[in-house]
Amino acid sequence: MTKTHEIEIVSPSARLSAAEGSLLADCLETAGIPISLYCRKRGICGKCFVEILEGELPPPGEMESWLLAQRGLPPNCRLSCLYRVRSRVRLRIPEAFRLGKMSILDTGMDVPADFSPCVRKYFVKLAESTLHAPHSPAEGLERFFRRRLLLPLDVLRSLPGVEDEGGGEFTAVVFRENEILSLERGDTTSANWGAAVDIGTSTVVVELLDLNTGRPIGRAAAANSQIPYGSDIVSRITHAFRNPAGLSDLSGAIRGLLNRMIRGLAADSGISPEEIYEIVAAGNTAMSHFLLGIPVDTLAVSPFHGAFSSACPFRAKDIGLDLNPQARVYIAPNIKSFVGGDISAGLTALDLHKTDGSFLFIDLGTNGEIVLKKGRQCVATSTAAGPAFEGMNLSCGSLALPGAVHAASWDGGFVLRTIGDEPARGICGTGLVDILALCVRHRLVDSDGKIAGAEKNLRLSESLTLSQQDIREMQLAIAAVKTGVGNMLERFGIAIHDLQRIYVAGAFGNSLNIANGVAIGLLPDAPQDRIVFVGNASLAGARKLLLSGPERKTIEAFVRKVKHVSLAMDPAFQEQFVEALALKPYSGGTL
């Protein structure tokens, strides 16, 4: 028999048992402890540090020592992806490395005007069946609801029998007003829960909602558990496409994560996942395919399209989600190609598909998606921005965790502000934009992105440096979006100043310094009051779609009319891209 050791986690509190020699990161991941394993457990991203309070403490490796020093961590911290369990271990996960603490930004927290969830509960009292007017329980239900009902087999099998106490009184869980999902004993109408999910390439957010009131009752965030298979969408698609078990790797990872997150959230709220009858998920095209276990072959090769756009609600159990066995899953419709359900959800959150004006919607995430609407016309495109905006592939980068630099100013030198005012441990997206703009303004970096002088790194503070490579990553990400926006404006023959609004969703939340964003060409040079940061519009859209059945039909119909532009198809694309690499504002007019 293999020897096992106890692992006691003091904060967040948990106890696991681990086989001798097993990798601590594996144990934490299996137990659903939210920790970032961004670099695929290769010991290089430095995002999975734990503090070993008791237990064996081998000397740190070279990379580990460097990371410990750079981040100013206590000497008893170790990377969990390098640490093998060889004794009883007592540990603490420093706040900065807990994913649950990640800040999430919101839009549309209000209950939608047409609050009308698809799942409703009704306390039913059936009229008694008599010899003079006998009726079946099914007929009794139809009489109660005064309409024809769809009764799935499971419900027919659970109809109240003659020996059920109080058989004539129960709670019917009704889907879209005409399908009975389940019959529950007694009056359970006050417990009606649903979940809204945003499946981002980097981050997954789950929100639990009360479907009776539309109010959230809990929320959790975690790094997407697919990251070990690639930090960007293309490498995950390649993994799924090339490996026989690739699709099930990615499907299994996201389902497992969702199940763990939902279980945890439900426990925190004192409910059971069995009580959840509907979940709405919004994610980009690849994410929705992975969740459903649908092959992504057609996303892997030109002309790059998904297998489907919108589809009927699925059963949670068919997908492998551990909710009520009859729970339904609605997927925000994919628009086209890589412009997916996260974008249609974003449009839904902002009601953009219902307005007639001209606007631009930019989602700055691992993929940068752009939607341009002019009157009733609408086009969309996607760009491969990469995870730089989320601080994910930079040497100094950090998720928006405590200790990350989120803003910078200049007072004869850099003045850095960190989340939670903790010691600086890295730079998140908004901080990077400020720093880059300050560098260009104060000629530490020229507009081509080259660090002035012979230096290869720019020292920002005692513990933080920005490398030439970091700047290049940012340049590429910014240029990808800038080219996309410019190209779309040109096609539509519309100038930036003609846009009524520019909505910016995604990584930056609402704390981005607009002037700095405009200065380096990340944001179009529109009047500041026309630029609106909308945070996680995808989650807000998923929530709205959960709380309103009619919104689903509206966005599904809209999505079918959106035209898709493939930037790579445009002969001018390469030249536009190279031009856009310059760290300077949009050149006004159409570009």
Add this chain to the structure above:
Amino acid sequence: MTKTHEIEIVSPSARLSAAEGSLLADCLETAGIPISLYCRKRGICGKCFVEILEGELPPPGEMESWLLAQRGLPPNCRLSCLYRVRSRVRLRIPEAFRLGKMSILDTGMDVPADFSPCVRKYFVKLAESTLHAPHSPAEGLERFFRRRLLLPLDVLRSLPGVEDEGGGEFTAVVFRENEILSLERGDTTSANWGAAVDIGTSTVVVELLDLNTGRPIGRAAAANSQIPYGSDIVSRITHAFRNPAGLSDLSGAIRGLLNRMIRGLAADSGISPEEIYEIVAAGNTAMSHFLLGIPVDTLAVSPFHGAFSSACPFRAKDIGLDLNPQARVYIAPNIKSFVGGDISAGLTALDLHKTDGSFLFIDLGTNGEIVLKKGRQCVATSTAAGPAFEGMNLSCGSLALPGAVHAASWDGGFVLRTIGDEPARGICGTGLVDILALCVRHRLVDSDGKIAGAEKNLRLSESLTLSQQDIREMQLAIAAVKTGVGNMLERFGIAIHDLQRIYVAGAFGNSLNIANGVAIGLLPDAPQDRIVFVGNASLAGARKLLLSGPERKTIEAFVRKVKHVSLAMDPAFQEQFVEALALKPYSGGTL
């Protein structure tokens, strides 16, 4: 290890292996060899004889000897329900004891006028997706069909990928014109199969049909494998209601039988059960509940109603039927109480629900169901006739197998005619009616049913006798139906001669001598040309519902309007019943 023996069956050809000491009947039943185990393997009904050609042959028991002599069987015949396997056995099942040979009677063999099966196959050629106009395979399908489609998860997962050879060409299996059940490689449009099933209390019939043409391609009949749990509906309901595993006993029995029958039929027709995409089943209320695994509690106690009437199509895999995993199951709607889907199917077969005249529909089976229609009004009732009409609970009774007396006349004594002109081995329903009428006419039995003189048995031929008990069973069955018909006519205020047609479905097929039926009060005394025998109208209806989607809606709507009469509720019932026990014609007029 247990010793096993080989069992070789020479006709029908099969080989099994059996553990030392196991009951031969169990082995045959498990292997799906169609043999009647009517008395529940108690060695009394004498319907499971096999001829032992090689192997141990213990002397017959007392009952067995009597049965052997009475039926004139070879001395090496033994009841399989008493025979323990203790050596290698080679045996033959005499033709008379094979259920597959049972004669089945038909109505409505024609393809319905509105031939419009719910499952259709289309050979699809998708337009190529290009960079200029990319589209997903799902969109391609919707363009091909020029409509919005429901795409279940399994179909989304199987959409053609980029590496599939000929991925743009395949066969789509479409349900009700808007749901894709499956995508098949290549052009399989010529293979489109469905099954129509009549689940009778005593006999189950399965017919395989070509859904492209509407023509049957094969048919099989077998004794209902639920018979071991009771020969009549009430005892099966009681078994399901009283025993924790009762419902699953009965569900398992009928599903197992259907799976075996379909597998056999498919093999005979050179197709695979996986190629069957739809099945329509018609059976009485209890049978449909058992098939679906729905509790029958409410059928067990007053006011006696089922759990449901009609329901959405089910998935074969949810029910446990081994067809294509996406195959659908349609259940002919139950009317009310014990008047079930077999009757709604019968009405469908005859288009009775669409005609405006006055008619009577009588189904003479184990349950006797009666439907009376006058203009647009329609009432239905059921009577517990028992299995006497099927020759099942009489000492001399027999199913309509070769060697059964099916007709009798008088020429100074009984002249008996047997099915297949084989030596008389028993009497089936039509023969019993003839014999009983002749007995009354020639005063061998008085109209109260008592055998004249001091005899307890009437000798009909050298090998056949009719007992006083047999006559009592027939009297009770006839009186049940007669009371029901009389009661309904009275309620409606309609006389027999006002009926335009009297349709007789069920056990008797079309070979019943009407004059004899009228003489003993089994049939109303209407002009002979108004009495129409329609045979197995339930199977014909199932077939019609399989071949025509619109028929389903029509009958579902009709069924909701039928009124149900509970005979037991009528204070006059007992007196009417006692009166009806007399073996004489209806008393004219309303009764």
